[in-house]
Amino acid sequence: MSGSEKNLQWQIADGVIELALDRSPANEIGLAMLDDLERFVAALPEMESQASALIIYSKQNSGFSAGADLRELYTLAQRMDSDSAMKGVRQFLERIHAVLNRIDMSPLTTIAAVHGVCFGGGFELALTCDLIVADKMARFCFPELRLGLIPGFGGIPRLRRDIGNAGVRDLLLTGRSLNATKALAVGLASQLAAEGESLRLARATAAQVTKFDRGASAAAKVFIKPFPEDQLRLEIDIFCDLFAQPAVMQGLRKFVENSGAHPYLP
């Protein structure tokens, strides 16, 4: 069983589903990627009945994912009046939350094999997984506050679920990125991989997982992976309130119009 969309490919073999993100340049999550993720999630129940583990990884050299497609967001918002733009943002968030919530609640043992950039929405996708295997060149970041926003794909509730609040504050309130060694130290990543080896390590981990009874693993997840539903709903509301502020569009415009090599954000 397999599937191939423009931005994603998935297959199942030996009890392990592999989902490959594959959109140039850095797996930005916009409407096209969302459509494809929804197709994957629609196909997931049938595959889950034959699998014990799910691995999510990227085929792009740049990394796991740079997050939401800010250029698309800005372009679409510019074409609409503010009410329509707000409605569109909320609709997008509801859809991406549905996708990520489904992956989050999968009974399988889920593993993100992360290399390179793992920023914003890409980081939020990785956080839906039970385990993160981080290449030593991986970098994790929530840059949203630099734009006057908070993470909108479930980032804060899921990060709080996994690491201590001091670490969450460090990441969120400074907007700095963390390397894989630090991610391992704070408990965000479960394994550190040599450069280029994160998928191999994730596959080895998945192979181990397939030895266990699927029902027992799913039962364990009831206790060790609580679903922060109320916080996720609150996040959507707060994100939309913040998105309505003029400073956000100014920040997005600055990003879109930046053509230099230097990082654009403060």
Added chain:
Amino acid sequence: MATRTLEKTTEEILDLAATHFKVARANLTAGDDFYKTLGIDSLQALELLTRLENHFGVELPDYEVQGVSDFRTLATRIQSRL
């Protein structure tokens, strides 16, 4: 107290940059704009940052290197965390 001198730190950065971005070491100097000399974009600058953190065993918050584009200043930022 730093165990490396600023000069040694700078040399190590230049060596690392030359190796990983496939630029002749002889063509790199401390005052170079590394975006231009290495021909890198912002994503590759993050890669350089990660390689430097791994090499020196330090953390370099993004805001500390914001606006920094020459190897010498980068070395001083690293040196203050050794």
